[in-house]
Amino acid sequence: MLEDAQQVANKPRQINAFLLKLRPEADLDQLRARIKRRFDDLTVSRSADFAAQQDMLKYVSVFTWVVSFVAILIGGVGVMNTMLMSVFERTREIGGLRAVGGRPGRVLRMVLGESFVLSFIGGGIGVLLGLAGMRALESSSAYGSFISVTLSPVLLAQGGAVALGLGLLGGGLPAWRASRLLPAEAMHYEGARASAAHHARSSALRNIMRQPIRTLLTTIGIGIAMMAMVLLGAMSTGLLDAVTGIAVGVGAHLVGSQPNSSADVSRVDEGTVRRIAALPGVQAAEGLFMGYTTIENLPFFIIFGYQPRSMGIRDFTVIEGIELTTNRQMLLGRVAAENLDKEAGETIRLFGQAFKIMGIYETGVPFQDGGCVISLRDAQKLFGQAHKVSFVGVWVTDLDQADVIKRDIEARFPDVALSRASEFTEGLSDLQMMKAMTWAIALMALIVGGLGMTNTMVMSVFERTREIGVLRALGWSKRRILGMIVRESVVLSLIGGVVGGVAGILLGYVINLSPAVKGFMQMTYTPDLFLQAFVTAFILGIIGGVYPAWRAANLQPVEALHYE
Secondary structure, eight states, X not given: OHHHHHHHTTOTTOOSOOOOOOOTTOOHHHHHHHHHHHOTTOOOOOGGGTGGGOHHHHHHHHHHHHHHHHHHHHHXXXXXXXXXXXXXXXHHHHHHHHHTTOOHHHHHHHHHHHHHHHHHHHHXXXXXXXXXXXXXXXXXXXXXXXXXXXXXXXXXXXXXXHHHHHHHHHHHHHHHHHHTOOHHHHHTOXXXXXXXXXXOSSHHHHHHTSSHHHHHHHHHHHHHHHHHHHHHHHHHHHHHHHHHHHHHHHOOSEEEEOTXXXXXXXXXXXXXXXXXXXXXXXXXXXEEEEEEEEETTEEEEEEEEEOXXXXXXXXXXXXEEOOXXXXXXXXXXXXXXXXXTOOTTOEEEETTEEEEEEEEEEOSOHHHHTSEEEEHHXXXXXXXXXXXXXXXXXXXXXXXXXXXXXHHHHHHOTTOEEEEGGGGGGGOHHHHHHHHHHHHHHHHHHHHHHHHHHXXXXXXXXXXXXXXXHHHHTTOOHHHHHXXXXXXXXXXXXXXXXXXXXXXXXXXXXXXXXXHHHTTOOOOOOHHHHHHHHHHHHHHHHHHHHHHHHHHHTOOHHHHHTOO
C-alpha cells in the first residue's frame, strides 16, 4: 500500500513520481508543456525516457563505464602483450612465410585475425562470467529483490564492439611489427639477449629488460591496476573523511542516526531528541537535517538544516556577511559560492523557493563547504519531513561517562544508534558498502593485471629455456632458479606499482580540480593506502611469478639445452 510505504520512509503524503495515462486523442507534447508552465517544481518526461533523465542513474552509468574503461585498458594491454610475444616467438616462422612470397598485407591480416579471435573468445568468457555473477546476485536474498538480469541486444552489441576494439587495439602494433620484418633478418633471429640490457647492474633488471616493449606493456597493465586501487581507495577514504568531518564538526560528543540506515534516509523524530536532552548526564541534544539536490552545474548540492544559533552550527565560520537568524535565509559554503559565482545578499532558489544568502562560511570540510545551511524548519519543509531530523548530536557533562550514557540512550530509544563522532561512519551501511565496492573493483583490476604478469613471466621463461638449461647444467639448484624468476616478477610488479601510484596521485589531483568533486569531497591519500599498494604489488609479483618460476625450476638440463 502507498500509505504503508510512506509511513516506512517517514514521508507522509509524499510520492517520488506519478504516472499519467493519456486519452487517445491527447497531444503529449502540448500536455507536457502545460504541466511545466503550471508546476515549476515538476519534471515531465515520456515513460521510455524517465530512467535516462534521472541524475543518480546517470552518475551510476558514468561510474560503471569508467570502471569498464579501466578493465578495457588493462585487457587491451594484455592482448597487445600476448600478440607481441607471439610475434617474437614466431619471428623465424614469419621470416619463412615472407621468404616464400608472403606479402606484408597477408602477415598483417594474419596477426590481426589472431588478435580478433583471442579478443572474441575472451569477450565470450567475460559475458558468461558476468551472467553467472548476476545470476548469483539475483538468487541471493540480499540483492535478488531489486536486481534482474537483462541481457539486451544493445548490450551484446556493445560487448562485441568492445571485443572488436580490443582486438584492433591489442593486435595493431604486433601486426604492423610482424609485417615489417625482413625475411633474412627474421630467419636468423635468435631471440632477445642479455646484452640488450647490460647497463643494468641488477640481474633481475637485466633479465626483465631483454624485451623492453614487453616490460613496458606489463608495467602499464600493472600500473593501471594499481592506479585504480590507489584512486578508488583515496576516493573512498575522502568520502568517509568528509562525512566524519561533518560529525566531528558538529562538536557533539556523541552522534547518532536511525539504526541500520543509510545517510540519506535516516530519520529520527524531534520528540526523541528533546527527551534525550532531558536525560541525566546530557548537557544538550540537537537534531540536524541533511539532504541533497542538483543546482546548476553542481550534481550534489548538500543542504544542511540547523536551528539558528544552535551549538552544532558554531563550526560554520562566517567569513563574509552575517550569521543565519531565521527562516528563508541561507549560509552558502565558500566552495559552492565560488562554483555558483554567488555573494552575500544574492538569492538562490531551492525546489522553487527563494533563499537570501546572508553569509559565506568555511569549515575546511569539502562536503560542508560545497553546500549550504538553512534553518531546520525550512529543510524539513523542502524535503517533506516535518519534525524529523537526519542525525542527532549529544553533548555530555562528563566525557568519561559518554559510553555509559550512550548505552542508556540506545536502551531507552531503540530508534537511535549512537557512536563517538570519530567512529560515526562505521555505523552507516551505505558508506561501508561503497568502501567495499571500491575495493572489489580494485581487486578485479589487480586480478587482470596479475594474469598479465603471469603471461609475461611465462614468455620470459620460454625464450630463456636454453639459458636456464645451461645454468642447471652448471650446478644451479631448483631453489636458485625459482628465486631468480620470482625476484624478476617482484621487481617488475613493484615498478608497475610505483608508476600506478604516481599516476593515481596525479589523476586524483586533476579530479580534485573539478567543481563537482571539489564541492563534494577531496581525494585523501594516507600512508596506509600507499603501504597497502606496496604490499599488494609485492604479493602480485610473487603470485604472478610462482607458476613460471616453478616451470623454470623443473626444466631438465638436457631437454632445455635442445629446446628450439
